[in-house]
Amino acid sequence: MSQLDILMVVLRVAFGAFIPICFIAIGVWMERRGAGFIQDRLGPNRCNIFGFRAGGLVQNLADGVKLIFKEDMIAGHIQHKFYFVLAPVLVFFTALVSFAVIPFADTLILGGKSYIMQTVPLDIGILWFLACTGFAVYGIILAGWSSHNKYGILGGLRSAAQVIAYEIPMGLAIVSLLVVYGTVNLSEIARFQGQLLFGFIPMWGVILQPLGVVIFIVAAFAETNRTPFDFAEGESEIVAGFHIEYSSMKFGMFFLGEYVAMFVSSAIIVTLFFGGYQIPWLATETMVAYAQPIAIVLMLLLPVITYYFTNWIRKNNVSHYNRQNDPLVREANVYIKICWILAAAVELILLTLVVINPSADGVRIFVVLLQMASFLLKATIMCFVYVWVRWTLPRFRYDQLQKLGWQILLPMSLVNIFITSAVVVALS
């Protein structure tokens, strides 16, 4: 292995480990500010470090510090302490490792060698994701059971029954997708979606499998225990369910695990149905061929976007009443300076990497960075859909949930498999 190989391995593993963890902060922030936005209030925006509030992101830091320094106790009646401690760890790590197979850019070719841009280049792809979600159930069951508490057991039972029930329509939706794509490898699935249907529609899963996308997204919401399917928590009836006995960072692990699961399932939805890292109408080879024009367009667009973004900051980051020497304006000025410095740095990188002296490797890296940005943008939008649904729909009743799973989604996904197979056979 050359030094470049080792560097690429380190970079990919770092991406796979840190991006989901970074998205915890973004997810929690988006959840709170999104809730505020949808309920017509502000959301957390008071926490600050030397007056810098970062739009409410500092609140996450404060919550993290609070969780870490709370008393970490295990109630005296709990007999199976090992399982009690193991459960949150299982929930968190199964969510984290299931991100490992998701491709975040097309294969990078550096100096004649190709690097698959997945954390672990596993060819079973989607099956690994299914295996990991299967293991997440253990964490919930063990948490509910070892808590030795009525509410805990009820929450664990509900959640386990729900996850097991919704694994079936999810698996069947994946089957019909696999019929279309003809592979289980997520890299190949993402590459397949770079093609064009009839020459002008991007061949995304959402267009090829309109029924499958509905089934899969509903099942994914149920798998991550998010509203409208969050009976496992059910504050009003079973007071937080399976994590009722947990405190401090052990509760924190459940909390973080929920957001990692949300991000990973957004990433899976994006990879399977919304083209993964693909930018519509710009396949990898097209981008490599037209790297210079694309870079120049980006360089022209970036100052415009930064201008409007900084104006938006200046307009919104002020006190709502008259204050002398408004500290919020001072804060906004710093943010605006940072924005312009970042924009200038990106311009400089684009200029040196692609425009002035384009080398084959530089162009490839540029394309991969663009695709990573596209992937992360899509995943963020999908995370916002999760937040959006959570603060728009009320919680279902439990029998409604099981009815939806077994009587509507299951037959629908079976019909979908038959229709898809018939169409694929007829076309081939």
Next chain:
Amino acid sequence: MLSQWLFYAFATVSVLGALGLILSRHPMNGALWFVVTLVSLAGLYSLLSASLLFALQLIVYAGAIMSLIIFIIMFLNIQPADIPDEKGKWAYLLGGCLAVIPIGLLLLKIVSSLPEGDVDIVGNGFGQVKSVGLVLFRDWLLPFEIVSILLLVALVGAVVLAGKKEMTQ
């Protein structure tokens, strides 16, 4: 070299898991030891680079079946008083071990008489998605369908039995 050490590790852990399944008193401990065995078996499959078998082992056995069993154990609400005493457990175990010694010796003899040869992976694509699919749906299509009908019959039977009980009540 690394794969050899991994093999030893997985093999040891799978045997330890089986031992834990037999020796633990609480059913939940037993079930989770069995999960350990199943996961390490999946590790052995992955050492054979049989990626589909690895995934199916994790999804079907370690994921689906065992989580159903643990789900049921959770339903049972087992108290410490409910667990039987298991008097003379070690004597029975010892007796059992003595009883299977001849079989073990026979197996050892069979293994040691195997011809010394290549222990590499059989053929290309062993246990991969494509090769397993081709074998199942081309070479063994009829047996495969018959087995799936058998499973379907069992499923329908279970539903019918469960439904009947409810009606008579």
